[in-house]
Every structure is written in C-alpha cells, then in structure tokens.
Amino acid sequence: MEMIGHGGKPLVEQVITDKDQARKVIKDLKTMPVSRQMATEAIGIAYGFFSPIEGFMKKADVEATCKKMELADGTVWSIPIVYDISDQEIADYKIQQGDKILLTYDGNPLAIFDIEEIYTYDKEGMAQDVYGTKEEKHPGVKRTYAYKDKFLGGKITLVNEPKIREPFTSYFLTPRQHRELFTKKGWQRIVAHQTRNVPHSGHEWLMKHAYIAAHGDLPVEQQETLEGRAISGVLVNCIVGEKRTGDYIDEAIVLCQDELRKSGYFRNDIHMVTMTFWDMRYAGPREAVHHAIIRTNLGLTHHMFGRDHAGVGTYYHSYQAHHLLMSIPKEKLNITPIYVLEWAYCPHCGEVTCVGLCGHHKELQKFSGTKIRSIIMDEVKPTRLIFRPEVFDVVMECSKKYGFGSPFVTTQYLEQAKPAFSIEPL
Amino acid sequence: MAETFPINIWINEERFNALKNAGLADLLKEELAGMKVLIVPCTASQRDKILELYPMAKFDAATTKSIELLPKAVKDQIYNLVVEKKSMEVMDEFIKSVAKS
Numbered sequence: 001m002e003m004i005g006h007g008g009k010p011l012v013e014q015v016i017t018d019k020d021q022a023r024k025v026i027k028d029l030k031t032m033p034v035s036r037q038m039a040t041e042a043i044g045i046a047y048g049f050f051s052p053i054e055g056f057m058k059k060a061d062v063e064a065t066c067k068k069m070e071l072a073d074g075t076v077w078s079i080p081i082v083y084d085i086s087d088q089e090i091a092d093y094k095i096q097q098g099d100k101i102l103l104t105y106d107g108n109p110l111a112i113f114d115i116e117e118i119y120t121y122d123k124e125g126m127a128q129d130v131y132g133t134k135e136e137k138h139p140g141v142k143r144t145y146a147y148k149d150k151f152l153g154g155k156i157t158l159v160n161e162p163k164i165r166e167p168f169t170s171y172f173l174t175p176r177q178h179r180e181l182f183t184k185k186g187w188q189r190i191v192a193h194q195t196r197n198v199p200h201s202g203h204e205w206l207m208k209h210a211y212i213a214a215h216g217d218l219p220v221e222q223q224e225t226l227e228g229r230a231i232s233g234v235l236v237n238c239i240v241g242e243k244r245t246g247d248y249i250d251e252a253i254v255l256c257q258d259e260l261r262k263s264g265y266f267r268n269d270i271h272m273v274t275m276t277f278w279d280m281r282y283a284g285p286r287e288a289v290h291h292a293i294i295r296t297n298l299g300l301t302h303h304m305f306g307r308d309h310a311g312v313g314t315y316y317h318s319y320q321a322h323h324l325l326m327s328i329p330k331e332k333l334n335i336t337p338i339y340v341l342e343w344a345y346c347p348h349c350g351e352v353t354c355v356g357l358c359g360h361h362k363e364l365q366k367f368s369g370t371k372i373r374s375i376i377m378d379e380v381k382p383t384r385l386i387f388r389p390e391v392f393d394v395v396m397e398c399s400k401k402y403g404f405g406s407p408f409v410t411t412q413y414l415e416q417a418k419p420a421f422s423i424e425p426l
Numbered sequence: 427m428a429e430t431f432p433i434n435i436w437i438n439e440e441r442f443n444a445l446k447n448a449g450l451a452d453l454l455k456e457e458l459a460g461m462k463v464l465i466v467p468c469t470a471s472q473r474d475k476i477l478e479l480y481p482m483a484k485f486d487a488a489t490t491k492s493i494e495l496l497p498k499a500v501k502d503q504i505y506n507l508v509v510e511k512k513s514m515e516v517m518d519e520f521i522k523s524v525a526k527s
C-alpha cells in the first residue's frame with residue numbers, strides 16, 4: 001500500500017533489500033568513504049525520514065529552503081540537507097556530474113549516490129537564512145561554516161541496511177515500520193514528543209498535556225479506560241546523533257524514556273519510544289518545522305512543541321517556534337501542532353503544575369533539563385516528584401554500563417563509545 | 427541591586443547533617459519538592475570568569491539564569507569555602523585561588 005508522507009507526496013523508500021541485487025548494481029562503481037553524519041543522513045533519506053526528498057539537495061532546493069523555507073516545488077522545507085565536498089576530494093575520487101558513486105562507511109558499501117549536480121553556495125547567507133545569525137558560536141552556524149567549498153546533489157539509494165547495536169536495536173524503526181506498528185496497535189491519533197533528554201517530571205507532564213490535548217474533541221467513550229484498547233498514543237522519538245560533552249549519553253535517553261512506560265507512569269498501550277538519527281542543528285523555529293516534517297513521515301497526527309524548542313542560548317524567543325509553525329498554512333503541514341507552556345514545581349500546591357494554570361506565580365520553581373543534569377552531576381538523588389526514582393536508577397545503570405562511569409557525554413565517551421549503528425560487509 | 431546569577435550546589439543527606447551540626451543549615455534553601463541547595467551568588471563578571479575557566483559549564487540563560495554543569499570537584503571546592511567562611515560571598519576568593527593555581 002502506498003504511504004503518503006510530508007507534502008502529500010508518496011513516502012520515499014529507496015532501499016535495495018536483496019543483497020544479490022545490491023552486489024550486482026554496485027559492481028564497478030567508483031567508491032567514496034563518508035563520515036558518520038553523511039552516513040546517517042543518507043540512511044535517513046533512503047528510508048523516507050526526510051520525504052519527499054530523494055537525495056542530497058541540489059542548488060535550487062537549497063536556495064528555496066534558505067530564502068522561502070520551501071523546496072523548489074513549493075513543499076514546506078526548513079533545513080538544507082546537503083553533501084559538502086572539497087575540490088581535492090572531487091579530484092581524488094574523480095567525481096563528475098552524471099556519475100554514480102558508491103558511498104562506503106567503515107569500508108563497507110552503504111548507498112549509491114547519483115551525482116546530478118556539483119555546485120557552490122554562499123555559506124554565510126545560508127547561516128543567516130536558516131539560523132537567523134552569522135555568529136559562529138551558534139552550533140548550527142559553526143557547522144555551516146565548516147562545510148567544504150562545494151556541494152553534491154542527487155538521489156540516494158541504500159544498498160546495505162545499517163545494523164543497529166544494543167541497546168538501540170528495538171528502538172530504531174523506519175517510517176514504514178512506525179506506520180505498520182501504529183496500525184497494529186490501532187492508534188488513530190499519535191502525538192510526538194521530540195527529545196534529546198532523560199525525562200524529568202516536567203517532560204512527563206508535557207507529554208501528558210499533549211496526549212490529553214490531542215484527544216480533546218473525542219467522545220469520552222473513545223478515550224478507552226481499559227488497557228489494551230487505546231486508540232491513540234504518545235510517541236517519544238529520541239534524536240540520536242552528534243553529541244557534545246555534558247549531553248546525556250544516547251543510551252540513557254532512550255532507556256530512561258522507556259522506563260516511564262515500564263514503571264507505569266504511562267500505560268503500556270499508550271506510550272512508545274523510538275529513535276531517529278539526526279544531528280541537531282539547534283535552529284530553533286526552523287528546526288521545529290523540520291521535526292514536524294520528520295514526524296509527519298513517521299505517520300504521526302500531532303506534534304507537541306514546548307518552550308525553546310530546539311533552540312540554543314538566547315538566539316530565539318521562548319515561543320518563536322510556535323509562531324513560525326502558526327504562520328504555515330494548515331494544508332502545507334500535515335500534522336497538528338500542540339503548543340504547550342512549561343510545567344514547574346509549585347511548593348504551595350505541592351505538585352508539578354502548568355505555569356499557565358497555577359496562581360502562585362512568585363513561588364513557582366522552574367526546573368530546566370540543565371538544572372536537573374546539575375543535580376545528577378552533584379551525585380544527589382532528586383525527589384520523586386521531580387524525577388522518577390526508577391528513571392534515576394536507569395540513569396545510574398547506563399552510566400556504569402555505557403558511559404564509562406558518567407551518564408553524561410565525556411571526552412572518553414566521544415572517543416570510545418561505539419556508534420549506534422554499523423555497516424557490515426555486503 | 428545588581429542582578430546575580432547563582433551556582434546551585436545540591437546537598438545530599440550526609441552534607442545536610444554536617445551543615446546542621448556546624449550550625450550552617452540556615453544557609454540552605456529548599457527547592458524542588460524538598461531538595462536542599464546552597465545558592466551561591468555570582469555577579470555578571472564572576473559568572474563570565476567562571477564560564478571562561480570552566481568551558482564545560484553552561485549559563486542557563488533561557489530558564490533559570492543559573493550557572494549549571496560545573497564539575498562536582500569544582501562545586502566541592504566552592505562548598506568547602508562557604509563552610510570555611512560561613513558566608514555565601516566566596517566567589518571572588520574562589521576565582522582568585524583558581525587563577526593562582
């Protein structure tokens with residue numbers, strides 16, 4: 001059955017699953033090794049996470065993305081997906097327009113790249129358009145300035161599917177697999193929670209808020225009270241990608257999010273955790289649009305957006321992402337945003353509450369993810385109203401098992417942790 | 427009064443008892459459903475100096491306006507100074523001591 005993705009277009013699936021056929025089509029192709037980032041983006045393109053994009057962008061799409069926040073054909077698109085390359089590499093690998101190149105990762109075949117265009121682009125202009133700043137201290141701008149001088153555009157076809165390592169194996173689903181699982185579960189409404197964090201109670205309540213909001217117009221008879229009969233759910237889709245020191249390690253993020261369900265803070269049949277490979281750009285509002293696009297492709301109907309979605313520092317206003325999403329005509333984004341205020345602890349109420357509901361404004365205690373990370377770094381166990389004890393135990397287990405003694409990314413983790421996926425010999 | 431930017435030093439039970447026995451429990455605040463915290467204030471220039479000395483630390487400009495993610499060993503030194511001086515105004519001395527070493 002044809003699946004429809006972002007922009008009302010068929011979900012992209014460019015994967016050769018038959019190994020014999022794959023070996024045949026790559027025979028005699030020129031090869032070029034790719035970095036982890038390019039490998040994950042090639043994988044993302046081929047499985048359709050970035051539908052309707054079929055490959056690394058050509059100049060017309062990059063230009064339209066930067067200037068108008070859409071693809072050349074008018075489909076909403078907010079972040080350029082580009083393959084950068086130096087003149088030296090073009091010469092070394094003898095790359096010409098019209099070539100078919102075999103991209104390799106870890107020395108093994110990964111994907112065929114049809115080189116449809118070789119072009120240049122003004123990186124400073126790209127940074128300004130996408131991130132709203134040219135300051136190199138913005139991590140997305142820094143990444144843009146680090147691009148090499150040329151770009152390759154063209155279609156990607158995966159010839160060798162990634163092997164996902166434990167503990168991530170069961171959490172990686174392609175867009176098709178997400179949709180098949182939702183059908184099996186009988187979920188008709190699914191709300192996304194975008195995360196790169198271990199959950200504290202503020203996150204938990206954001207998810208609960210979004211779940212309830214996504215149901216608001218349904219008859220109560222359809223809001224099933226019996227476990228196993230839910231018609232809607234929360235999908236926690238963890239972003240797994242480039243890490244910076246001080247971030248939570250990916251293993252802790254995925255396993256701790258799942259612990260909320262395992263420990264009963266969410267019912268088994270309404271909560272699910274998966275992951276998507278993506279290097280955060282911290283593009284704030286534009287990244288929020290990108291997240292909405294990815295989750296549309298996963299088959300979700302709703303997406304929760306909170307305060308400072310995908311922002312960094314003080315580059316964006318707290319709710320700038322909401323305003324950008326609101327400016328997009330509904331028919332151009334096939335997912336319903338759910339805008340939520342933050343949740344905080346109120347000592348007067350003795351509970352975690354929505355800052356938009358509680359009247360004890362001066363008493364509210366905000367607990368940012370950064371603050372909670374500081375508590376854990378101080379080796380102090382947070383109170384259960386703030387951070388679920390079962391989640392804390394999983395954080396500590398992950399620290400020992402995967403983090404070389406720390407639940408946070410350290411230099412040792414960056415140097416020695418195994419990537420979440422590998423490409424095996426074909 | 428000029429705005430200050432806190433360093434939060436979270437206190438476990440063992441340290442809480444030690445502070446109580448030393449008569450310093452009044453220095454603590456209670457936050458987040460019963461957690462004990464020493465809130466050590468920094469001026470804007472002290473904050474900038476700390477962020478320069480410890481690049482892994484982060485100023486949470488968006489939510490709490492506090493300096494977070496300082497290594498535990500650093501916070502331990504600040505904690506020890508607070509206990510020794512029986513005062514929260516220790517950041518100048520702390521920065522000087524780090525700059526010397």
